[in-house]
Amino acid sequence: MLRGANVAIVGGGRFCFKLLRFFIEQDLAPQKPTIIGVADIRPDAAGMVYARSQGIYTATDYSELCRFDQLQVILEITNDPDLAAAIQKIKPKHVHLIDHFQARYLWDTIQVESLQLSVSQAFQENKHDPLAVERLFQQSFECFEKIICRRNNRSREIELALIENQRTQSQIIQGSTIPTFVINKAHIVTHWNKALEKMSGWSSEEIVGTNRQWAPFWERERPTMADVILDQTDEAEIRSLYGSQWRASALIEGACEAEIFFPQVGEEGRWLWFTAAPLKLPDGTIVGAIETLWDKTEDKKAEEERERLREQYVKSEEKYRSLFNNDPNPIFIVARDTLQVLDINDRVRECYGYGRGELEGMSFLQLGTPQDGDIRNGIVQLPIGQSILFSKRRHYRKNGTPFFVNINVSDARYGESDVLIATTTDITETVEKETQLIQASKMTTLGVMAAGMAHEINQPLNVIQICADFFLKMLDKGQSIQEDDLRAMAHDISANVERASGIIKHVRDFARQSEVLKSKINLNDPIADVFKVLGHQIKNHRIEMILDFAPDLPPIMGDHNRLEQVFINLVSNAIDAMDEKAEQPEHKSMTKRLRIRTYAENANVVAAVEDNGIGMSPEVQKKLFEPFFTTKQVGKGTGLGVSISYGIIKDYDGRIDIESRAGEGTVFILTFPVAGR
Incomplete structure (x- = not known):
């Protein structure tokens, strides 16, 4: 393949140097190949230096050798096992490639052929000299011995390398x-x-x-x-x-x-x-x-478990959504930190009129009264895993219509978030009925106290009547009235008109239907107004009245009108209890005594209504707050006064306690939290 061919050599090391010297210095014509170029990445390699000295083209990029049109053979003599394959991809199709394995065989072949030619020529020249012929054969044998030895060594190197490579591969695979x-x-x-x-x-x-x-x-x-x-x-x-x-x-x-x-x-x-x-x-x-x-068994099991859990989650979600949407009460999922609505059930849309998109992102507090700050405070302070109830709170539908609800707020987890579940129950009808019942109780109280209120009004009317009679008498006699007398009587008339007007206004205010609203009030005020209605009755029953009001009492959240009704009920019951005791022969001469005391205690405001009446047994005390329970005779009581009072006190987050012993008297202790606590 090399005889007379145009050859380019890739690899300019010592082997290239030996080949070049052999091809150039040995007389092999006409079989000598023509070396047209040498390439190596090392310009100072031995073969590259020798090639340049002989005027042969050199390059550091082997692809440049492929540009020679007369190129016939590329001889790759590097130790790179991948280079021959790379040259194969870029060489022209007509160019033959001899890789470094074939090149070593080719070198041996060239040397043998050269030796054969030399021996043949020397034999012709020395065929009559046996010693010379013997020396030629000895040289030939030595040359063959070197080639065979070199091939054996190379084969052994390759074999050892293969064995080591196989051992390494085996160790890699086994390990x-x-x-x-x-x-x-x-x-x-x-x-x-x-x-x-x-x-x-x-x-x-x-x-x-x-x-x-x-x-x-x-x-x-x-x-x-x-x-x-x-x-x-x-x-x-x-x-x-x-x-x-x-x-x-x-x-x-x-x-x-x-x-x-x-x-x-x-x-x-x-x-x-x-x-x-x-x-x-x-x-x-x-x-x-x-x-x-x-x-992949464990992965597959994990995947199947994930799929099972996903299906279980989907079913659970469907079950949750079904229960969530079919609950009879509106339910809100609220973000604990921002109080924004995250989710609602179908009842919210029906009850409030809002769609899901309209409520999502809205603060839950916007559904109620802005002044109702204790809801925010209660929610913010709600312990983890606990719940809180806000009763009789006003909410508004989308169209602005108000209605009353009980709000139950519970701490919960919603996915990966801490949330609040707020459930509202529409109690508007119940509140209206309670309001009507309270109003009926007021009317009953006013009916019972009508005689006393008539007396209170008659007193200023009598003063006015006396003054009017005096004016007519003086006119009939034709006598003049002294200016000082006239001015004094005019002042009396004005003061008594104002007194009568005040009594009528108070009765009218008391009689009006009050709503379940809260505002800051001083508890002393509704207690003091009780005696505008019951003052005459207390005098008629000869009751010693002791009022011990604490000055600078902290305000509470409540309604003046309703709390006045509570104390009217308690004072009325106290009057009846003392009258009942005084009717007993052994207590005919008793001094009836009613004491009302107010004071602040810790974070609460307390009012104590104490009488020395007939008292109550433990059995009566247990039933006292039940509707329609009464110890009075038929026609003298409905059994609703204390029950209604209990409900009003609870509406304002209060508590009522009883201390009573039969035959000794009773103390009703009302406790309310200070506003803002």
């Missing part, structure tokens, strides 16, 4: 934690590593050297993925073996991968993900295949 096996071109297993022994339950002694690589995985003989790769099986047949569970590898050219459940592997079968790839020589020839396997 890998990934189950792996290798088959050669004859489908015989050459490697079956420890990880695969452990996973499959089959030892390497049972498998290596056989073609039974299928046995640990299948009941009957069939190709493994490594066999499929080695035989370059078409897609149709692969599909018949693995169905739709296989695919070409996106990472390794010519490799395939699949995931299948193998019932033969392990006690209960295993899900295995496996990849098989071809083993190729540098020229692309397939000489075997390697297959790696990953046990």
Whole structure:
């Protein structure tokens, strides 16, 4: 191939230097090749320096050699195992490539041919000189011995390198934690590593050297993925073996991968993900295949568990949503930190008139009265895992219509967030009925106290009447009235008109229907107004009245009108209790005494209503707050006064306690929280 050819050499080292000197200095014409260029990445390499000294073209990029039109052969004599394949891709088609393996054989051949030519010429010249002929043969034998020795050494180096390479590959495969096996071109297993022994339950002694690589995985003989790769099986047949569970590898050219459940592997079968790839020589020839396997059973179980949990979550979500939407009361999911509405059930839309999109992002507090600050305070201070009830609070529908609700707020988890679940119950009808009942109780109280109020009004009317009679008498006599007398009587008339007007106004205010509203009030004020209604009755019953009001009493949240009714009920009951005791013979001469005391205690305001009347037994005390329970005679009481009072006190977050002993008297103790606490 080299005889008379135009040759370019890739690799300018010492071997190149020897070749160049041989081709240039030896007389091989007409068989001598023409060296047209040398390439090496090292410009100072021995062959590159010698080539330049002989006027031969040199380059550091071997691709430049391919530009010579007269080029016929490229001689690659480097130690790079991948360079020949790279040159093969870029060289012109008509150019032959001799790689460094072939070049070594070629060098030996050239030397033998050169020696043969030299010996032949010398033999012709010295054929009559036996000693000279003997020397020629000795030189030839020495030359052949060097070539044979060099080839043997090279073969031994290659063999040792291959053995070391195989040993290294075997150690890598055996030491890998990934189950792996290798088959050669004859489908015989050459490697079956420890990880695969452990996973499959089959030892390497049972498998290596056989073609039974299928046995640990299948009941009957069939190709493994490594066999499929080695035989370059078409897609149709692969599909018949693995169905739709296989695919070409996106990472390794010519490799395939699949995931299948193998019932033969392990006690209960295993899900295995496996990849098989071809083993190729540098020229692309397939000489075997390697297959790696990953046990995906736990991942598969985890995936199935995730799917089961997802389905369970979906069902739970559907169940939750069904319960959530079918609850008879409106339910709000509220962000704990911002109090913004996150979710609502269908009842919210029906009751409030808002759509989900309209409420999401709105503060829950916007549904109620802006002044109702204790809801915000109660929610902010709500302990984790606890709930709180806000009773009789006013909310507004989308169209502005007010209605009354009880609000129950509970701390909860909603997904990954801390939230509040607020449930509202429409109690408008109940509040209206309570208001009507309270109003009826007021009217009953006013009816009972009518005589006393008439007396209170008659007193100023009598003063006015006396003054009017005096004016008429003086006019009939034709006498004048002194200016001082006239001014004094005018003042009396004005003062008594104002007094009567005040009594009538108070009765009218008391009689009006009050709403469940709260404002800051001084508890002394509704107690003091009680005596505008009951003052005359207390005098008529000869009761010693003691009022012990604390000055500078902190305000509470309540309604003046309703609290006045509470104290009217308690004072009226106290009057009846003292009268009942005074009717007993042994207590005819008793001094009836009613004491009302107010004071602040810790964060509360307290009012104590104490009488020395008939008192109550423990049995009566247990039933006292039940509607329609009374100890009075028929026609003298409805049994609603204390029950109504109890409900009013609860509306203002208050508490009522009783201290009583039969025959000694009773103390009603009312406790209210200070406003803002």
